[in-house]
Every structure is written in structure tokens, then in C-alpha cells.
Amino acid sequence: MKLLIVNGPNLNMLGIREPDIYGRQTYADLCEWVRSVCRREDIECEIVQSNHEGALVDAIQGAYGVCDGIVINPAAYTHTSVAILDALKAVALPAVEVHLSDVSAREPFRQISYAGMACVKTIAGKGFDGYEEAIYYLKSQLKSR
Numbered sequence: 001m002k003l004l005i006v007n008g009p010n011l012n013m014l015g016i017r018e019p020d021i022y023g024r025q026t027y028a029d030l031c032e033w034v035r036s037v038c039r040r041e042d043i044e045c046e047i048v049q050s051n052h053e054g055a056l057v058d059a060i061q062g063a064y065g066v067c068d069g070i071v072i073n074p075a076a077y078t079h080t081s082v083a084i085l086d087a088l089k090a091v092a093l094p095a096v097e098v099h100l101s102d103v104s105a106r107e108p109f110r111q112i113s114y115a116g117m118a119c120v121k122t123i124a125g126k127g128f129d130g131y132e133e134a135i136y137y138l139k140s141q142l143k144s145r
């Protein structure tokens, strides 16, 4: 089983950006956490982060025929990107949307998620643990296929 983990803009600034919202752990810490969860669950993973919408679209397209599922935190592109929504629909892999913060309790402009329209589940407000939950969820879904 192989999962693509996609992280959008500014997540590379974790630990520096708005620590009251996103915490003090760094992006490297997040990658290590995701890798440790995947190792424990015997899942192969590829982790991609980009600040560029097209690069995220390319990464999602690249998962076609290669990965079994996608965990995606599109960050700010969550609320704007039809291109990422269309890419998720195009590859039609089971995808779980993750947000570190509880977007439902934040600004009105964060209340729409385009990417989420192509995801089987959304997990928000659980910090790094949200990625673990997403990986578990996809594993259970993929195993029962």
C-alpha cells in the first residue's frame, strides 16, 4: 500500500508561522511523524510540499497508477483551488483532507473547501494526529476493498 501525502503553501513554515494556531513543531517534525506512522503501519509513503498550486496538481496527477490513496492538506488552496479539486477527481483515488487547525471555528473565508468536495473524509483541528487518523482511515478503507 502506498500513500501520497500532499501539503500546500506555508506548511513548510510550521514552527515559525502563527504558532498559537499551528503549534511550535516544524515541517520536518511533521514529515518525521508521518513517516513513523507509515512505517508502523507498513505503508509506503511519498510526502510532497509546495507553495505552488500547479506543483500540487502535478503531484496529485503523479499519484495515478502509483499510489493507492492521498492524504492532503491543501492549506490556503483548500479555500480557492478548483484545479486541486479537479486533479483529485481526475485521479479518483480515495483522499482524506486534513487541517491542523479547526477551520470550522475560524474566518468565514475558510468555511469553503473545494478539495474537500473530492475527499472521502475531512479531519480538522487535531494537529499532527489528524494525519495519523487519515492514514489509519485510508488503510482500513483500502483493506476492505
Ligand code: DQA
Residues within 6 Å of the ligand: 009, 010, 011, 073, 074, 075, 076, 077, 078, 098, 099, 100, 101, 102, 103, 110
Ligand atoms: C490549514 C488551514 C488553512 O485555512 C490555512 O490556510 C493553512 C493551514 C490547516 O492545516 O489548519 O495554511 O490548512
